[in-house]
Amino acid sequence: MPNPGRRLASLLGLALALAGPAGAVDTDGDVSPLRLSGYGTLSYSADDRGDLAAIRDFTQRPTDGERTGPGWRLDSRLGVHLAYRFTPQVEGVFQAVARDQITHSLNSSVDLAHLDIQLNSANTLRLGRIGYAPFLMSDHRNLGYAYPWVRPPREFYSWIPIFSIDGGELTHDFFQGDSRWRLRAQLGRSAFDIPMGNADFAFQADRLWSLSLAHQAGPWRLQAGLSGFYSAAEAAPLAALHGGLSQIGSLGLPGISAEATALRHATAFKDTRLRYYTLGAAYDDGRWLAQGEVGYSTTDHAIAPASRSAYLALGHRFGDLTPYALFSISRPDKAPLGPRSDWSAIGQGAFQNTAYFVANSTRQDQETLSLGARWDFDSRAALKLQWDHSRIHPQGYALWFRSPATNPRASSVNLFTVSVDFVF
């Protein structure tokens, strides 16, 4: 397996070679070519359930599984951003973010590390590690200061595990009167770790591409995007499960073997294809703000999340105070898988239950109503309070750490969060 850090370094080396030698045509006087800035969120959240623990994205594992109580880790993060102007055509960008993930390494913390090359007035090429951009918020999900609510709607964004791409991006800007259009194409790959129980799955998104068209006019921002990738690796933590299913599948037992073979296919990550389709709009006239997106994902294996998702948010600024409401919903694309025969006849009833629990584990079937307020108490910081009420349907708990016993029934949960977002 290629080393992600080495691949990133070689991409940047190639980009530097393409950019040519650095040399300023003009003197910048007192303007330093280097800029250092950053952002962060300090957040504390608590829910009213002892058997559920929320995750913000699929790279998190609560400290004590479903028993995890109130804490700082769900949304808190700190980002450091560097930009260097090599020439009037070429800038370098680097951004590292410390946030709760199961893996803490330089590679997992670097969100951006690319060269930004201005080809002409309309076209820009970026090479290296770039932000994943098909959705309205997908390239600034960590930046709480940029949006009114505490976190991106979980029903819509938590199932998108990709934050950045190792590869390239070409953007084309064009104007139509006072409005701007941007066409953006991205190509590359992404790798990150996903928790599976107490083990980790080194997920690799290969042949990753995205296309988006964004339109900006006055207070409106519209975006349509599509993206796809293949899961290149099998989940090592599922090796025993896959081995057992293959074994039962080869026994030639009527009904049971065919079911085991189907489950083996349903729980396979390797060579699974995923596609995302999305349409979003945002409005901000300085007083009223609204934002909504609809999304659809497809996959050819049951274990990968496939769903229809949407959210709609509305807020109003009263000076420094912005109360808002947000509703988000996610529905799985297919009904949950269920037993077709009784494996207890061969002494494998518990194993069959485990296999179905795994096969249905990424289903997201829930909706959340959020009410909150943002107070811009400083020009570079905002305090937010948010209450989320989520209703989760049977076999739809993918956005929560939970025990298998919770899975078959519907339930609801309240999540309270107070956070401070800042930039520097």
Next chain:
Amino acid sequence: MRRRLPLLLLIAALSRPLAADIVVVVHPDNPLLQLAPQEVSDLYLGRIRATRSGDRLLILDQPRDSELRSRFFARLNGMSLRNVDAYWARLQFSGDSQPPRPLPDSYSIVNVVRLNRLAIGYVEAGAVTGDVRSLLTLKE
């Protein structure tokens, strides 16, 4: 002719920038010849970043919380500084583009603009010198 002179002087006086006016300035050799307020707004919101030849402009800003910066955006596009900063935070930290570079005062801005062909800034009318070219005046 003698009657017209006071009128011409009056017109000339009215068309000269007042001290409270804000002037967008560039280097005399800057390829930008004239800009409408909408185009200056596009520059200061990162929607236009480069000249036709692909040279990225060095866009200069007043100090982040300065009164001049507040007046500039209010006149240019009606945006409050809070909205401008939140807008730029999204662009900057998504890796899309870097916000205009703040300098300590108008003197520093004029000093960089007169030395850099690609620099563009805005200053009070009283700070404009003969070393720089005015592109747009935002009247009081």
